Amino acid sequence: MEPHEPDLTAVPVTSVLAALADDVRLQIVRALAEGGESPCGSFDFGVSKATRSHHLKVLREAGLTRTRAAGTSRLVRLRRDELDKLYPGLLDAVLTQRPPA
Amino acid sequence: MEPHEPDLTAVPVTSVLAALADDVRLQIVRALAEGGESPCGSFDFGVSKATRSHHLKVLREAGLTRTRAAGTSRLVRLRRDELDKLYPGLLDAVLTQRPPA
DNA sequence: GGCGTCGTTCGATAGTTGTCGAACAACGGT
DNA sequence: ACCGTTGTTCGACAACTATCGAACGACGCC
Structure with missing residues (x-):
């Protein structure tokens, strides 16, 4: 099975943003x-x-993470270097937890 | 009619990102x-x-723009200062046009 | 006042997306 | 070989969203 981990430069910005525009996914990224x-x-x-x-x-398909098998589980990691290189400031801007109100 | 221009700090990050995660809207912002x-x-x-x-x-409702009436039209502008202050790097990361391929 | 321009709102529709339970697959241990 | 654990995939379904034409409203101008 192909892991479907695209080249980040091939992913439209809107897809990256859409991937981040969900509460659950944002918590995962954090x-x-x-x-x-x-x-x-x-x-x-x-x-x-x-x-x-x-x-x-x-x-994964938005190019934000990579996944590799490890025994019975799968390890996920952020593609931080690539993201920071291609979209400097994006993750930083989004990752910092805002005050709730 | 209220213009519905919320305080940016009151808008969830996911809403800001969702607003940017559309091709037409991204072109408008650019x-x-x-x-x-x-x-x-x-x-x-x-x-x-x-x-x-x-x-x-x-x-507008995601806090990205402000609108004011001007004669028969309505003028729209980016809330850049506020955005840059609250989400430093976000706009810059998103605004720079990527090479098409 | 009437007209054209500019923009919003309404209702409809098609497509996308978040969510779930259930079924399935892969692996490690016993 | 069998289980339990860990994830993925498969429908299904509800909610949301992008899109449109048409109707409407506001303004400036003639």
Whole structure:
């Protein structure tokens, strides 16, 4: 099965933004930025595993993450270097948790 | 009628990102960044005026633009200062036109 | 006052997306 | 070989969104 991890330059900006424009996915990205490479199962944000898998797929296909198999789990990591290079400031602007109100 | 121009800090990041995650709206934002305050009618990107009005509303309600009446037209402008302050790097990262391929 | 321009709003529609449970697949341990 | 764990995939369904034409409203001008 192809991992579908596209070249970031081939992904339209709108797709990158759309991938980030979801609360669950943004939490995943934040967790990845803080905790580094993590297994899929570590992202427990109140959605079913089917939904979580869906969101991880969106992130992967938008070029935001890479996934590799590791035994029984799959490790996900942020493609931070590439993102910072192609869209300097994007992640920083989005990652900093805003005050709730 | 209230113009619905929210305080940027009250708009969830996901809404800001969602507003930018559309090709037509991104073109509008780019045009605004380049040309400054412009009338609605100047954004002719192959959609009907109804659709254009819809996109401008999305941008306005996401806190990205401000609109003011001026005679028979309405002038739209980017809230760049506020955006750059709250999300430094966001606009810059998104505004720079990528090479098509 | 009447007309044309500019823009918004309404209702409809087609497409996309987030969500779930259930079924399936892969792997490690016992 | 069997299980339990971990993820993915498959419908299905509800909610949202982009799009349009048509109707409407506001303004300036003749």
